[in-house]
Amino acid sequence: MSEPTAPTDKVVTRFAPSPTGFLHIGGVRTALFNWLFARHFGGTYLLRIEDTDRARSTQEAIDAILDGLAWMGLSGDEAPVFQFARAARHVKVAQGLLEQGKAYYCYATPEELAEMREVAKAEGRSMRYDGRWRDRDPAEAPHGIPPVIRLKAPQDGETVVQDLIQGEVRVVNAQLDDMVLLRSDGTPTYMLSVVVDDHDMGVTHVIRGDDHLTNTFRQLQLYDALEWRAPQFAHMSLIHGADGAKLSKRHGALGVEAYRDMGFLPEAVFNYLLRLGWSHGDDEIISRDDAIKWFGLDAVGKAAARFDLTKLSSLNAHYLRLADDARLIDLMAPRLTEITGAPLDDAGRARLEKGLAGLKTRAQTLIELADKAAFYVRPRPLVPTDKAARLLAGGADHLRAVAGILADVAEWQAEALESAVRGYVEVSGAKLGEVAQPLRAALTGSTESPGLFEVLEVLGRDESLARIGDALT
């Protein structure tokens, strides 16, 4: 519930994803909180790839995770630790426990376990291994059945977690069973590996998803058996989908790269995720530096939060405006090329640099920004939208007249262009919109755009006049 005092040891946190799929948004948030906590206390943030499930771990997933973290600026402070590579160490620890009589061989077959499960279900309780080999003489071991090694866990009393987010959570030991440490093929289980690795890596604070809370009791029992000092735990609530259901693969859970591809900036995702379940008074827009300064586990909420793409979008719109123009243009380039069919050239880039400020307030994502910027770099002649075409048809006379006036403007600059057009509007007795809209349609091919005179200036005299000429033919 609280964080009574600052940690006395040097803080070491870790993010430990298993590479069995993409790095989903919940994982990014876990990484973020670990990173922030370490940074706040001047500690170290480590990465561990939990690749012990050889069948499901893929290099592709490892790359996706590493790339996603890099994109978010959440790469580990040191090279990632690969858990599978440490299997021999894990096995050794299990053997040690066996020698001390704190673990034992269990020959229960999968069939026997399935039976226990059935019985448990029928009796309306959770499945627990009944400890049938716990105190049995190893001499009774059946032939041909490779055993697993189980921890001889305490059967009385209770195990208590002082969770930095959830507060004190306790469970009676009778509720827990003797967990498997080494599988029958001799490989270590997750429970063992995590405990050994966190210990060996000097992890002081385990900040992870709520789904690990019940695992913590077992891990604590292991720490006890090993006589190791357990790290502090902090379990953060999970992110839910917009409808309140758990975010799952078929439920809107996407990899970070999906958000990147949707046109979100990493700083927006950072800010959004930070505020999901954590707050600092009424602050909404929070910089990385302030986040580091302010972050603490005591302000992390216990309730699950729903993922809201709309709010992310609004944050993204904010960061888009703050972002450096050259960077934005680089990020938009691929999309622009897709639209125009040609790589962005220097002339196009120059126009974008000039017109970007006027575009930024009109987009929430990079995709939108590129779409709205496209008219600046599209090759002539422009293909007008249906609405724009109608405007062109109805306003041809005004357009023709204003084209002549524009051609005579000495200084091709927004202010002068505006007074020229307004001058025409006045003498012709038309409304500004009756002149401006056809002009906009000719210049942009659309009925919506940044300010008309800004567009004229950015496009330049030659291009502007040429586009108007195109529209008039």
Added chain:
RNA sequence: GACCCCAUCGUCUAGAGGCUAGGACACCACCCUUUCAAGGUGGUAACACGGGUUCGAAUCCCGUUGGGGUCGCCA
């Protein structure tokens, strides 16, 4: 089902016994305006329910309801 956890506007949240329950996103209205945005102003909107404790509960306790997590030789 068993065990554990959670519960303030539609959403993210502030609130740590006494607030006209605040902010942000979204939404609505108005202003600004050459379009679309942006911006400005104002507005609608919440303490899940029921019991306690207390002079006084969004805040503390119990229960109900609802939601979530876990129950693997996966991680």
